[in-house]
Amino acid sequence: MLALKNKRRVAVAWAQDNNTIGAINFAVNKGLIEAILIGKKSEIKKTCKAEGIDESNFILIEADNEKSASSEAVHLVKAGDADIVMKGLVETDMFLKAVMDKEKGLMLPGAVLSYVCALEIPAYPKLLFITDPAVIPFPDLDQKIAMAGYAIEMANRFGVDKPKIALISATEKMVRHFESTVDYSIMCKMADRNQIANCIMDGPLDIFIACDKKSAEIKGLDTPINGDADILLFPSLESSNPFYKGLMLFAGGELAGLIRGTEKPVIVMSRSESEKSKYFCIALSCLMA
């Protein structure tokens, strides 16, 4: 899918650990990216040596600490010297602070910062996009609308023109004390009226009805999603995060995720992710760049 004319340049903040450098090196060797590693050069070189990686694969930029490495990485992208910014061994909070800096950061004006990921699950016949398992703890209506927009955009990039987006809850009824079901009802009407475009939306739905045709039939629920969802939008981080981690742990899932709401792609990965997932994240960011 990725047939890029030009390689994307990835600026990595505080890229000193073997984990980050390993993933980056893999992508460089695949011919996907050029990498700019920002950190203590001596540490980077030491890690490369220990891992048997050729340090001349990368451009190295010296930085004293995590904070300045983050600012420098963001600055490179802002200045057009890199296309993608990636978090290395920095704390996520500190890294995102640099990304979200009002003057020097990468936020689109008025945009909501959120996270979308594509999940590959052996038991599901296609990619499943999930939002938001990483950034917004309890999205309000406006944030949910933004999340839907990002997920639709990502699905579009993967060639799904009119993705089916299921708004996930524990029930398919409109129940006022489940705030998400209220927001979902409003969003569905907005989709009816083309205020949210390029998708087929329904919710609240539970995951069975969203992703399993038989369940939809058994319940006798008339829904255009009908067990064939492309996107699952979750009511909270605490519901979506365990969902994807459970799938990765027990169902052989692989994931590629990305921060949205920024001018340029921002990669944030947790250290516990597999090398394959890390590569997918980098590939995804190239696709969205």
Add this chain to the structure above:
Amino acid sequence: MVLKNLNDLRHLVDGIPIRKLVLAAANDQHCLGAVYKAWKENIIDPILVGDEEEIHSICSSYNYDITGIRIINEPEAEKSVETAVKIISSKQADILMKGKIGSATLLRCVLNKEWGLRTGNLLSHFALFEVDTYQKVIAVTDVAMNIAPTLHEKIAIVNNSVACLNRLGYKMPKVAVLGAVEMVNENMKATLDAALLSKMNQRDQIRNCIIDGPLAFDNAVSLESAQLKGIKSEVAGDTDLLLMPDIEVGNVLYKSLVFFAKAKVASIILGAMVPIVLTSRSDSEQAKFDSILLAAAASKY
């Protein structure tokens, strides 16, 4: 089935046993006139509760020959309402009608916990308009009782009205939830409630009807307007029931239809054990008659 005009209500009444109507505080000329006419046309079988002497004097001066109509003498207006309500709660009549008494007094009796007509449902106003410029009658709620209904109250109002329309032969009435615009706008609560009502209808939480909203008035009643705006809706342009966001919008629409569009209107109160004809003094005798006709057609027994 669809009613083209208010007169179509007669076909509904023709096939059923004659309904008993109790007129409370009956000594009112317009009410007696409408009741007399409905009685002569075999729409209802009236019971008049009120000052018997005054009832007779009104009827003789307008040449209403009420021989054969049951009269219960109760000169005190409030007492006459209590008597009328008790006749209904003891299942001896099917329709309550307000005569020469304030609405508040009548409703207080209707809501009496011991002998009133409570069902646990919210009381709501239901008006049925015949307008030359629309292809069928159009129901409007609530233009007179509930001031600023909450979502919960809107659900009750829709349920009352849909049950009534179902009894009038509409299997799946089309309900438009009215807003100033057809788009969802977070600053307009009516549009949010409309979205919620639509979803609850999709999920079978509100049944026996098709709900869409928000719809602006033009898209609700004109298919052309809806198509121009690109609205895909089963309801747009073919609305059977308009749900008002609040009483101010509803009341102004009601009066605009009557004064500017010369609409004919019939209206009743729903949510009690029986339909209540609660027309105001300013309503014409025709409107009172049509309301009696509507109550008879919508009556459960």
